[in-house]
Amino acid sequence: MQIIIWSVLIIVNVSLIFLLLKLYLNSERMSKYKNDHQVIIARKIIHFWFVFALYFFLFVLAALFIFPVVWMIMNSFKTHAQINADLSTWRTFLPTNLNIGEWFQSYIKLFSSFQEFGRSIINSIIYSSITISIVLLINSLAGYAIAKFRFPGSTVIVTIIILILIIPVETSIVPLYVILKKMGLLTENLRIVGYLIPGFCSPFYIFMFRAYFLGIPKELEEAAYIDGASRIKTFFSIIIPNSLPVFATVSIFTFMGTWNEYIFAQLMFSNPLQQPLQVYLQLINNFNPKDMGMIMASLTFSTIPIALVYIFSQRYIVEGVAFTGLK
Amino acid sequence: MNQAKIQRANIRFFGKSYNKSEIFAGLLFTLPVLILGVIFIILPIIVSLGYAFTDANLLKLDQVQIVGFSQFSRIFSDPLLLIAFKNTLRFVVTVVPLQLTLSLVLALILNSRIKLNTFFRWAFFIPVMLSLAITSMLWMNLLNEESGLINSILMSLGFDEQTFLSNPDRALNIIIIISAWQGAGYQMLIFLSGLKNIPSSLYEAAEIDGANSFNRFKHVTLPMIKPTFSFVIITMLIGAFRLFTQPLIMTKGGPLDSTMTMSYYIYQQGIMFRDVGYSSAVALIYTIFLAAITLTIRKVLDKDNTV
Numbered sequence: 001m002q003i004i005i006w007s008v009l010i011i012v013n014v015s016l017i018f019l020l021l022k023l024y025l026n027s028e029r030m031s032k033y034k035n036d037h038q039v040i041i042a043r044k045i046i047h048f049w050f051v052f053a054l055y056f057f058l059f060v061l062a063a064l065f066i067f068p069v070v071w072m073i074m075n076s077f078k079t080h081a082q083i084n085a086d087l088s089t090w091r092t093f094l095p096t097n098l099n100i101g102e103w104f105q106s107y108i109k110l111f112s113s114f115q116e117f118g119r120s121i122i123n124s125i126i127y128s129s130i131t132i133s134i135v136l137l138i139n140s141l142a143g144y145a146i147a148k149f150r151f152p153g154s155t156v157i158v159t160i161i162i163l164i165l166i167i168p169v170e171t172s173i174v175p176l177y178v179i180l181k182k183m184g185l186l187t188e189n190l191r192i193v194g195y196l197i198p199g200f201c202s203p204f205y206i207f208m209f210r211a212y213f214l215g216i217p218k219e220l221e222e223a224a225y226i227d228g229a230s231r232i233k234t235f236f237s238i239i240i241p242n243s244l245p246v247f248a249t250v251s252i253f254t255f256m257g258t259w260n261e262y263i264f265a266q267l268m269f270s271n272p273l274q275q276p277l278q279v280y281l282q283l284i285n286n287f288n289p290k291d292m293g294m295i296m297a298s299l300t301f302s303t304i305p306i307a308l309v310y311i312f313s314q315r316y317i318v319e320g321v322a323f324t325g326l327k
Numbered sequence: 328m329n330q331a332k333i334q335r336a337n338i339r340f341f342g343k344s345y346n347k348s349e350i351f352a353g354l355l356f357t358l359p360v361l362i363l364g365v366i367f368i369i370l371p372i373i374v375s376l377g378y379a380f381t382d383a384n385l386l387k388l389d390q391v392q393i394v395g396f397s398q399f400s401r402i403f404s405d406p407l408l409l410i411a412f413k414n415t416l417r418f419v420v421t422v423v424p425l426q427l428t429l430s431l432v433l434a435l436i437l438n439s440r441i442k443l444n445t446f447f448r449w450a451f452f453i454p455v456m457l458s459l460a461i462t463s464m465l466w467m468n469l470l471n472e473e474s475g476l477i478n479s480i481l482m483s484l485g486f487d488e489q490t491f492l493s494n495p496d497r498a499l500n501i502i503i504i505i506s507a508w509q510g511a512g513y514q515m516l517i518f519l520s521g522l523k524n525i526p527s528s529l530y531e532a533a534e535i536d537g538a539n540s541f542n543r544f545k546h547v548t549l550p551m552i553k554p555t556f557s558f559v560i561i562t563m564l565i566g567a568f569r570l571f572t573q574p575l576i577m578t579k580g581g582p583l584d585s586t587m588t589m590s591y592y593i594y595q596q597g598i599m600f601r602d603v604g605y606s607s608a609v610a611l612i613y614t615i616f617l618a619a620i621t622l623t624i625r626k627v628l629d630k631d632n633t634v
Contacts, residue, residue, distance in 0.1 A: 002484060058436065062450035065508065069453050071476055072465055088479045142360040150345055151353030157361075164368060172371035174597030174606050175378065178388060179370055201363035231352040260458035262572055267598060278460040282576065285464045295468060299461050307456045318520040 008060065015053045018046050067093070076296040077103040083292045106293035107301065110284070116272040117298065120280035127196060127276055128258040134200045135254045136247060143209025144235055148221070158210075161203040173264065188271065195268045199258065205250050212246035213239065249316045252309060259306055277302050372614075378607035385601035398608035408609065410584050411592040414499060418506075418588065419567040426507045426514060426563060433511070434518035435548075448519075452512040462509045463576035467492070470501065492578055495585040502573045502586060510566075514559050521555030522548070557628035561621065568617055589613050 024030060025039060025046075033039050070093055075083050077095045086092040097103055111117055146154050176198055180186055185194030220242065224234040240247065262278045269275045272283065284298045310317070379398055381391045402408060433451055437444055457465065469476045470491040478488055492498050525548065533543045571590035574580055580587040580595070593613065597606030 005484070054436065054441075058441075058447055061433075062447055065512070066450050066453050068465055068469055068476075069457070071469070084474065087474070087476065088483055092476065092479075138359040138363070141356040145353045145356035149349040149353035149356075151350040152345065154353060154357075157357060160369075172368075172375060172610070173594060174603060174610065175371040175374040176367065177598065178378070178383075178385070178603060179366070179374060181385075181388065197363070198367040201360045201367065203364070203368070206360065231348070232355075235356075260460070262458070262460040263575065263594075266575075278458055281460060281464060285467070292468065292474075295464070299457075299465055303457055303461060306458065310452075310456050314516070318516055 004060075007056075011053050011056055014049065018049050022046050072296050073300050075293060076106055076300040079105055079293045080291045083296075106291075106297040109291070110294045110297045110301075113294070114280075114284055114298075116275070116280060117284070119273060120275050120277045121302075123274065124259055124277040127192075128255050130196055131199050131258045132251045132254045135202060135205060136251060138200060139202055139205040139250070140209045140240075140247070141235070143206045144213050144239060146206070147210045147213035161207060164203045165207065173267070177267065186268075191268055191271075192274060195265065198264075199261075205253070208250060209246060212243055216242060245316065245319065248313070249319060252313050252316050255309060256306065375607040375610050378603050379611045380608075381604050383603040383607070385597070385603050388603070394604070398605050399612070401605060402609060402612060407584060407587065408592060411587045411589050414585070414587055415568060415570060415589045418499065418503060418570050419564065421500075422503045422506050422567050423560070423563050425503070426511050427560065429507060429511045430514035430559070431518055433515045434522060435544075437515070438519060438522040448516075451515055454509045455512040455516075457509065459509070459572040460576060462505060463573050466501075466505050467577050493582055495581075495583040498578050498582060498586045502570070502577065506567075506570070506573065510563075514563065517559055518552065518555060521552045525551040553628075557625075560628070561624055564624065565617070565621065568620075 021042070025043060030039070074093055074095055077097065078086070082096060083092070086096055095103060142157075145151070146157055180194040180198075183194070184190065185197075216239065220238055221234050224238045225231075229237070260278060261276070265276050266279045266282070269279060272280060275283075281298055281302060285295055378391075380393055380395060382394050382398075383391045433447075437447055437451075441447070454462070470478075472478060472488065472490055472493065475491075477491070481487075481489055490497070491501055529547045529551070530543060533547050538546065569590050570588045571594070574586040574588055574591050575594075578586040580591050589609075593606050593610045596602045596609065
């Protein structure tokens with residue numbers, strides 16, 4: 001460890017000296033020696049050094065970014081005792097079990113000692129899939145209507161959406177809770193409805209859909225109308241197949257939103273059988289006696305679905321940002 | 328005959344003519360969203376506006392008394408609220424520049440022809456994949472003062488055992504670092520996509536004109552990524568003003584209220600202390616404050632854009 005710190009100091013200092021040297025070589029006084037052999041070599045050395053320093057800097061920064069996650073994954077393959085034994089050595093970043101069969105002890109223990117852990121995963125999957133399907137359906141319909149139809153109030157809706165997007169509504173969790181309470185949606189059985197239903201309508205996604213549908217040429221729909229298709233049929237059979245990218249983006253955004261949602265869920269669910277993953281994790285995290293292997297196993301396991309989504313759909317995430325925020 | 332049919336289908340409304348079937352379809356398509364939006368987005372704003380003038384209690388919502396502006400006058404004599412506001416402001420003015428610089432520098436480096444590009448991209452993006460709750464729990468364990476990894480590394484470097492989240496001088500700074508660590512990769516990705524969209528012909532033209540790399544950056548890169556830049560800065564600011572999950576999981580606002588933030592305070596007053604009236608008043612003022620900030624920043628950045 002000390003070697004790393006010393007090398008950082010040395011590299012930073014040498015870089016500073018070389019930077020001064022480079023400025024000196026570029027200065028007026030040196031310009032007549034510009035093509036001298038020594039000056040050219042000095043420039044090459046300086047250039048090489050800066051490339052080296054850049055890579056060094058990138059590697060150190062990358063290490064700082066990934067070491068907690070690497071530690072989390074590696075320690076999920078160990079037991080609590082092994083983690084403590086390895087903690088103060090470099091072996092803490094490596095799986096130390098030679099026998100691969102023993103790697104998953106913490107995972108097995110996790111599923112057997114926290115009965116509701118599997119249930120909370122299923123809950124998260126159910127909540128996410130319900131939210132995604134309804135979000136896609138109702139927001140795309142509304143986005144389509146305000147993009148393509150002229151009807152009284154359509155411009156008013158657009159204005160209201162823009163206003164809502166400007167006004168941050170995050171502070172409305174308390175009044176939302178009060179409204180759900182008044183609607184009678186806080187009883188044990190209806191809590192799930194009360195938790196899910198506020199997330200269905202999203203001005204952000206309506207806007208996303210609208211922006212995309214505006215780009216679809218009118219001729220496409222008119223051809224369908226001439227064939228005698230109704231508006232709703234045209235939407236489902238012509239528009240949706242032609243706008244899969246925006247549907248993919250919205251479902252990914254919704255999935256990330258609902259899967260990672262924590263604040264509202266921890267307020268709504270006290271019954272472990274109803275809790276989604278993010279909330280249930282806290283129970284494992286706070287459990288006494290602490291079992292670090294099990295905690296890391298639960299955190300790692302919960303990250304897998306969302307990591308898969310990121311890995312396979314990075315393109316859509318970037319594109320989604322591009323066609324909402326920048327237009 | 329076809330012409331006549333279309334004309335008959337038109338109706339007039341407020342002096343504008345509409346197609347009847349379009350009205351029907353438009354209203355039908357927007358109906359679900361309108362109902363849900365009115366109940367769960369607009370109504371909460373109205374409700375909090377209403378409760379702000381009452382002494383509403385979460386357990387006795389039926390017996391509400393109108394108290395006028397007294398909840399608002401409480402705001403100005405509440406020392407804890409001032410602390411929460413200062414903490415939030417400190418978080419915002421530290422984390423936004425930190426994260427912005429980090430993500431922009433990384434994006435600029437990774438946009439050049441550097442080796443191992445994909446590896447670095449994923450390395451900086453990995454923390455983004457963790458949810459806020461998981462990030463908070465992971466770092467809570469890493470920063471555990473007796474058995475955490477960070478202290479064990481520090482001790483192997485010859486430092487003394489340190490206090491982290493239990494130290495009022497450090498807790499907020501730690502949350503700042505963790506938030507930047509978690510979020511920078513996402514903004515880096517957005518900047519990278521913005522940089523990729525700059526046509527290379529612009530750089531070639533600048534090179535022909537004799538611009539060095541610094542001038543190319545100043546006169547080509549910066550103006551071209553300005554829309555990305557304003558998008559990133561606005562989302563980052565709004566996100567930072569909302570800071571809530573990390574203190575909720577890691578510190579519960581403590582130690583000594585050093586990580587109490589505005590969102591957490593509003594939540595605490597309304598849900599934990601059941602003082603819906605006061606919580607609504609604070610939320611209302613804070614929402615107006617945030618809206619004003621967002622609008623100002625949008626204006627400033629847009630003005631620069633057109634120049």
